[in-house]
Amino acid sequence: MTAFMVPRTEGVETKYIYGLMGVRGGGAGRLVLKDVRVPERYALNGINGGFDVFVRMMIPERLGTAAMTLGSVRPAIEIATRYTSRRKAFGLPIQSFQAVGFKVADSVMLLDAARSMVYSTCLAVDSRRAHPNRVRRLVSETKKFVTEAAWTIANNCMQVVGGIGYTNVYPLERIVRDIRLSMIWVGTNEIMQLIVQNEWYKEYLKVISKEDVRDVEADAPSADAEEEKVYE
Numbered sequence: 001m002t003a004f005m006v007p008r009t010e011g012v013e014t015k016y017i018y019g020l021m022g023v024r025g026g027g028a029g030r031l032v033l034k035d036v037r038v039p040e041r042y043a044l045n046g047i048n049g050g051f052d053v054f055v056r057m058m059i060p061e062r063l064g065t066a067a068m069t070l071g072s073v074r075p076a077i078e079i080a081t082r083y084t085s086r087r088k089a090f091g092l093p094i095q096s097f098q099a100v101g102f103k104v105a106d107s108v109m110l111l112d113a114a115r116s117m118v119y120s121t122c123l124a125v126d127s128r129r130a131h132p133n134r135v136r137r138l139v140s141e142t143k144k145f146v147t148e149a150a151w152t153i154a155n156n157c158m159q160v161v162g163g164i165g166y167t168n169v170y171p172l173e174r175i176v177r178d179i180r181l182s183m184i185w186v187g188t189n190e191i192m193q194l195i196v197q198n199e200w201y202k203e204y205l206k207v208i209s210k211e212d213v214r215d216v217e218a219d220a221p222s223a224d225a226e227e228e229k230v231y232e
């Protein structure tokens, strides 16, 4: 929990001491709870109902992280595009070398894909028609995909700007440092993967596979070779 968010409460001690690699407008510290008594009327969602509040809160936390990461990384593409169209080697702007231009192209593609994913997941959440478990999967997928795409983009952009990209002459080094946090906080990307795995298997095996849909396994020419389908 960031230290400035901690309310003044008896028994709650914060030690605001840690330097951060990036996102230096924020901070992180250790929060110590010792003999803290909270009146029952302040319990969110009643006693033992906190988990539901947590699950609901993780939607804006994780989707918000995905959305803000798009904005954090977009300037890296602009810087890389400008630099590679001006910087010359062998008399040509380096954008004309495919090893360079392709990295920028891939970055633009990833940003567009990531942006689309954020929008479509936001639509699913806002519609209130998607099942909460599916929302949980979509939000987790989006947080993981977008933050990892942003990390690839930030590194691609630094790479094509070369040595000067690693200095503070351009803000690329700050963007790389800032983006790194997005794969860790509000639940690490490994935890996002765990949620996606759990929710997908549950949804497929308990819901989708029970629906009256075409059996896609039957598309194979030897689909009737049942003796070859060995599962144990």
Ligand SMILES: Cc1cc2nc3c(=O)[nH]c(=O)nc-3n(C[C@H](O)[C@H](O)[C@H](O)COP(=O)(O)OP(=O)(O)OC[C@H]3O[C@@H](n4cnc5c(N)ncnc54)[C@H](O)[C@@H]3O)c2cc1C
Residues within 6 Å of the ligand: 001, 002, 020, 023, 026, 027, 028, 181, 184, 185, 186, 187, 188, 189, 190, 191, 194
């Ligand atoms: C700058 C900053 C600001 C933060 N702000 C907030 C905030 O405002 N509010 C808040 O609540 N938290 C905040 N956090 C905390 C952040 O959300 C956690 O650090 C993060 O969720 C990871 O938890 P952890 O540090 O306990 O890692 P650990 O749980 O110690 O995990 C260590 C590693 O093990 C992996 N791991 C752990 N369990 C599993 C598992 N079951 N399967 C697979 N892999 C696993 C993790 O993915 C990770 O790679 C902040 C952290 C930072 C650095």
